[in-house]
Amino acid sequence: xxxxxxxxxxxxxxxxxxxFNAEIRAAIxxxxxxxxxxxxxxxxxxxxxxxxxxxxxxxxxELMDALAVYLDMPEVAVYEVATFYGMYDLTPQGRHKxxxxxxxxxxxxxxxxxxxxxxxxxxxxxxxxxxxxxxxxKEVECLGACRHAPAVLLxxxxxxxxxxxxxxxxxxxxx
Amino acid sequence: MTDKLTIExxxxxxxxxxxxxxxxxxxxxxxxxxxxxxxQKLSIAANCRMxxxxxxxxxxxxxxxVPACATPVGNGMKVWTRSPKxxxxxxxxxxxxxxxxxxxxxxxxxxxxxxxxxxxMGYGDDVSRxxxxxxxxxxxxxxxxxxxxxxxxxxxxxxxxxxxxxxxxRELGATGRGEEVRIGTFVAxxxxxxxxxxxxxxxxxGALTSKPYRFTARAWELTARDGIAPHDSVGSxxxxxxxxxxxxxxxxxxNEAVNETWxxxxxxxxxxxxxSLDRLTAPLLKEDGVWRTxxxxxxxxxxxxxxxxxxxxxxxxxxxxxxxxxECYLAARIARELGxxxxxxxxxxxxxxxxxxDPLVPWLGLPIAELEVQRCVLLVGxxxxxxxxxxxxxxxxxxxxxxxxxxxxxxxxDLNHPARQIVGTPAAMIADLAAIAKRLGVSATxxxxxxxxxxxxxxxxxxxxxxxxxMGEQGRGLILLGALATAHPDFSxxxxxxxxxxxxxxxxxxxxxxxxNSVGAYLAGAHPQRLPGARPTDQPGLSLGGMLAAPRRTxxxxxxEPDRDLGNPAGAMAAFDKADFVVACSxxxxxxxxxxxxxxxPIGAFAExxxxxxxxxxxxxxxxGAVPPPxxxxxxxxxxxxxxxxxxxxxxxxxDGAQVRDELAALCADAVIDNAVRGEFPLTNGPTESxxxxxxxxxxxxxxxxxxRAPALQQMTMPGSAFGVYLHPDQAADLGLNAxxxxxxxxxxxxxxxxxxxxxxxxxxCARIPSGVAGSEGLGDQIxxxxxxxxxxxxxxxxx
Numbered sequence: 001x002x003x004x005x006x007x008x009x010x011x012x013x014x015x016x017x018x019x020f021n022a023e024i025r026a027a028i029x030x031x032x033x034x035x036x037x038x039x040x041x042x043x044x045x046x047x048x049x050x051x052x053x054x055x056x057x058x059x060x061x062e063l064m065d066a067l068a069v070y071l072d073m074p075e076v077a078v079y080e081v082a083t084f085y086g087m088y089d090l091t092p093q094g095r096h097k098x099x100x101x102x103x104x105x106x107x108x109x110x111x112x113x114x115x116x117x118x119x120x121x122x123x124x125x126x127x128x129x130x131x132x133x134x135x136x137x138k139e140v141e142c143l144g145a146c147r148h149a150p151a152v153l154l155x156x157x158x159x160x161x162x163x164x165x166x167x168x169x170x171x172x173x174x175x
Numbered sequence: 176m177t178d179k180l181t182i183e184x185x186x187x188x189x190x191x192x193x194x195x196x197x198x199x200x201x202x203x204x205x206x207x208x209x210x211x212x213x214x215q216k217l218s219i220a221a222n223c224r225m226x227x228x229x230x231x232x233x234x235x236x237x238x239x240x241v242p243a244c245a246t247p248v249g250n251g252m253k254v255w256t257r258s259p260k261x262x263x264x265x266x267x268x269x270x271x272x273x274x275x276x277x278x279x280x281x282x283x284x285x286x287x288x289x290x291x292x293x294x295x296m297g298y299g300d301d302v303s304r305x306x307x308x309x310x311x312x313x314x315x316x317x318x319x320x321x322x323x324x325x326x327x328x329x330x331x332x333x334x335x336x337x338x339x340x341x342x343x344x345r346e347l348g349a350t351g352r353g354e355e356v357r358i359g360t361f362v363a364x365x366x367x368x369x370x371x372x373x374x375x376x377x378x379x380x381g382a383l384t385s386k387p388y389r390f391t392a393r394a395w396e397l398t399a400r401d402g403i404a405p406h407d408s409v410g411s412x413x414x415x416x417x418x419x420x421x422x423x424x425x426x427x428x429x430n431e432a433v434n435e436t437w438x439x440x441x442x443x444x445x446x447x448x449x450x451s452l453d454r455l456t457a458p459l460l461k462e463d464g465v466w467r468t469x470x471x472x473x474x475x476x477x478x479x480x481x482x483x484x485x486x487x488x489x490x491x492x493x494x495x496x497x498x499x500x501x502e503c504y505l506a507a508r509i510a511r512e513l514g515x516x517x518x519x520x521x522x523x524x525x526x527x528x529x530x531x532x533d534p535l536v537p538w539l540g541l542p543i544a545e546l547e548v549q550r551c552v553l554l555v556g557x558x559x560x561x562x563x564x565x566x567x568x569x570x571x572x573x574x575x576x577x578x579x580x581x582x583x584x585x586x587x588x589d590l591n592h593p594a595r596q597i598v599g600t601p602a603a604m605i606a607d608l609a610a611i612a613k614r615l616g617v618s619a620t621x622x623x624x625x626x627x628x629x630x631x632x633x634x635x636x637x638x639x640x641x642x643x644x645x646m647g648e649q650g651r652g653l654i655l656l657g658a659l660a661t662a663h664p665d666f667s668x669x670x671x672x673x674x675x676x677x678x679x680x681x682x683x684x685x686x687x688x689x690x691x692n693s694v695g696a697y698l699a700g701a702h703p704q705r706l707p708g709a710r711p712t713d714q715p716g717l718s719l720g721g722m723l724a725a726p727r728r729t730x731x732x733x734x735x736e737p738d739r740d741l742g743n744p745a746g747a748m749a750a751f752d753k754a755d756f757v758v759a760c761s762x763x764x765x766x767x768x769x770x771x772x773x774x775x776x777p778i779g780a781f782a783e784x785x786x787x788x789x790x791x792x793x794x795x796x797x798x799x800g801a802v803p804p805p806x807x808x809x810x811x812x813x814x815x816x817x818x819x820x821x822x823x824x825x826x827x828x829x830x831d832g833a834q835v836r837d838e839l840a841a842l843c844a845d846a847v848i849d850n851a852v853r854g855e856f857p858l859t860n861g862p863t864e865s866x867x868x869x870x871x872x873x874x875x876x877x878x879x880x881x882x883x884r885a886p887a888l889q890q891m892t893m894p895g896s897a898f899g900v901y902l903h904p905d906q907a908a909d910l911g912l913n914a915x916x917x918x919x920x921x922x923x924x925x926x927x928x929x930x931x932x933x934x935x936x937x938x939x940x941c942a943r944i945p946s947g948v949a950g951s952e953g954l955g956d957q958i959x960x961x962x963x964x965x966x967x968x969x970x971x972x973x974x975x
Contacts (some may be wrong), residue, residue, distance in 0.1 A: 011593075061362060074344075074345030074346075075362070076350075076360060077345060079348060079361040079362075083350040083351045083355075084351065
């Protein structure tokens with residue numbers, strides 16, 4: 001048996017149709033259908049995104065456990081995915097997420113300046129949420145937008161070639 | 176096309192099989208390649224990068240060094256493990272691995288036997304170029320067996336792969352990314368797998384170490400002695416690490432045919448029981464109810480006098496099934512030469528009706544490694560993972576390879592692989608087997624015929640019968656009878672059905688022997704109907720059941736605690752109380768022994784005596800004592816030798832234990848270990864039925880006196896181990912009971928009180944009440960009718 005080739009399916013007695021709600025179940029089922037039946041667990045990433053969005057931008061251990069049951073996966077395998085990727089958050093978040101790229105091209109083109117600007121102007125360190133709960137400030141690894149560095153991911157939208165002023169305008173537009 | 180190819184490693188031509196990895200070939204050739212994540216028994220991860228080597232294929236060099244563990248060989252491939260390029264790559268990897276590894280070798284348990292330390296000596300630099308802060312990782316509590324120091328972890332993921340692939344429970348994982356990677360459970364919980372201790376051996380650094388051994392010794396102070404595990408019937412090969420006169424820890428010794436490279440936690444951590452405070456260290460004599468320490472000659476003279484003057488027809492000998500072959504043989508000799516044929520080792524069996532028909536030596540039926548190639552396994556009455564952890568691992572491999580497993584049990588098992596579980600009352604187990612027999616067209620007579628006639632096969636029985644006969648034809652079908660079958664009130668009926676099914680489906684039949692030397696006890700003659708060499712006798716003695724029904728006047732108890740090691744502790748204590756004279760040879764004192772015995776003789780426990788165990792597959796494994804027994808205690812076979820001489824028996828002048836073994840081996844020369852039945856199973860009535868049946872499996876860490884005294888194992892919270900009444904929620908509702916209620920349990924005269932625990936793995940009509948644990952002493956048969964009555968507040972108040 002290989003750990004790599006054969007996904008380790010864990011079948012439990014728990015009733016899968018009682019998890020989440022009908023709408024989310026249907027959405028996850030649609031994701032599962034994209035993969036071969038024995039690779040049900042491939043849907044873990046989009047499903048985590050779905051659950052995170054439905055839970056105010058962060059994932060609880062209970063949600064991850066429930067997804068593990070739903071996808072017949074070991075719980076720890078879901079934790080591994082959720083902790084590996086920067087786009088999953090495991091603590092309560094602000095209403096929006098401002099993610100500033102801290103990788104090489106962006107750094108060279110002024111993302112350090114953006115980071116300092118946010119820290120000073122809004123009084124938040126990376127990983128913290130503003131006092132009014134408006135946004136959570138995150139430093140993230142390469143966003144893959146090096147061509148127009150520095151880049152910022154605002155919720156789900158890329159914004160490129162930013163200066164502190166243009167970033168301020170974006171943040172001002174947030175509710 | 177040839178199935179072999181040739182590669183060249185460091186200028187040496189090596190033969191390899193297509194698909195093999197470079198490192199496997201190098202290992203076979205004795206060429207050293209450093210590695211951390213690669214392990215022969217685990218899947219390939221290639222994440223430590225320590226085994227980088229330079230290679231070329233077809234005259235074209237690989238553009239960069241390749242990991243030897245994950246690069247398959249190709250014909251004509253050339254590999255350099257010590258070239259400047261390879262060494263540079265290995266040194267580079269080493270430098271990265273050491274960046275975050277603490278320099279705490281002086282206080283690390285792994286120091287001196289650390290793979291990282293060793294490899295760092297060869298490939299590491301003297302001075303670190305890393306001036307930034309090292310990371311620190313919070314430890315996780317993985318339970319009483321495994322100590323963690325996760326800052327030392329180098330993320331080889333061997334432990335993660337072991338849990339997923341071998342243990343079959345993915346409890347550990349690597350969470351986080353980059354510098355934030357941590358190995359752990361993420362949500363803190365103890366690892367409660369029966370093979371978990373193996374991660375200690377697998378860990379190449381000091382991140383996972385043995386908690387009981389922690390800070391007690393240094394690797395270079397220890398002397399390794401070979402040993403054989405004294406618990407389950409696998410006979411795992413051990414290396415006992417000894418300092419002075421104390422076993423400090425136990426490691427596995429590789430033996431592909433027996434335990435591969437693993438051992439169960441029970442075998443690894445039970446040594447701690449040797450240091451128990453209730454070790455018996457001098458012979459004791461009870462006079463007017465007071466124990467007095469005496470010397471050996473006085474104690475043995477008294478025993479010899481009493482045995483000589485006792486009526487042999489009224490005497491009985493009971494041997495623990497993990498007594499050594501030599502002990503069993505000498506005890507059987509003494510008993511029979513004194514004219515007493517009443518000797519038995521089947522302590523947890525209650526139905527002895529089929530003694531005349533039983534196989535001469537019930538055994539596994541095939542070599543242990545062959546379990547892996549079975550294609551259909553019918554498991555009858557066995558909590559396999561708790562009883563025989565490493566046989567469970569072999570069968571798991573078979574199932575993952577496509578075999579079907581069908582379990583007929585009175586409890587639903589927590590298995591780490593797919594299986595069809597047919598769960599029912601003890602009577603239902605018989606009906607289920609009968610239904611399978613009916614589908615296979617078994618023709619029978621008497622009670623068996625009635626039993627089969629009334630059965631109503633369902634889909635699952637059809638499926639089982641079909642699978643057994645298909646795989647039986649290919650010679651890859653197997654029926655196994657476990658400890659819960661042995662303890663079954665209608666064991667003979669189960670056996671009759673199992674043998675009939677085996678015959679009808681051409682499957683093999685196997686017994687899962689209860690303990691390390693159960694098979695040996697048959698061979699040694701510690702059985703009322705077997706002479707040494709497993710020869711049948713025409714003067715059969717009484718079985719354990721017979722001895723309890725007709726209490727003995729004189730008794731010899733060997734290596735057992737009467738209220739824990741017998742299937743019916745209350746019945747046994749009552750019968751032993753009636754004896755005039757009881758000699759107990761034991762490594763430990765216990766209240767129950769002090770109550771029934773008149774003389775206590777201290778014998779060496781595991782690791783303190785030489786001896787031989789015959790494992791489930793009939794393999795004789797001899798071992799030497801690793802440490803001397805404490806105080807005045809002596810190896811059991813020596814005690815019996817002196818006793819034989821004091822009784823003026825001939826031929827007791829053994830020079831050493833090996834001579835005893837050789838004498839028995841000569842008697843066993845033509846003994847055929849075979850599970851063939853020797854006659855009709857005498858079946859008189861249908862299955863035992865009752866409104867509520869007790870199911871009393873022995874929890875994994877309650878198997879024998881040594882395990883019960885190993886502190887770390889006793890702290891483990893294995894499922895179903897705690898004493899209590901485990902009831903199905905519906906059953907509890909029917910009885911008007913709730914979780915946490917205190918109930919009085921009654922089995923004939925035997926009573927005990929326990930708390931109700933709800934557990935949907937217990938079928939309706941059954942109450943799971945563990946045996947062999949504290950609280951169970953007052954109860955009767957492991958499997959048998961029981962009644963429950965709720966104790967009200969006032970009842971419990973009165974009791975207090």
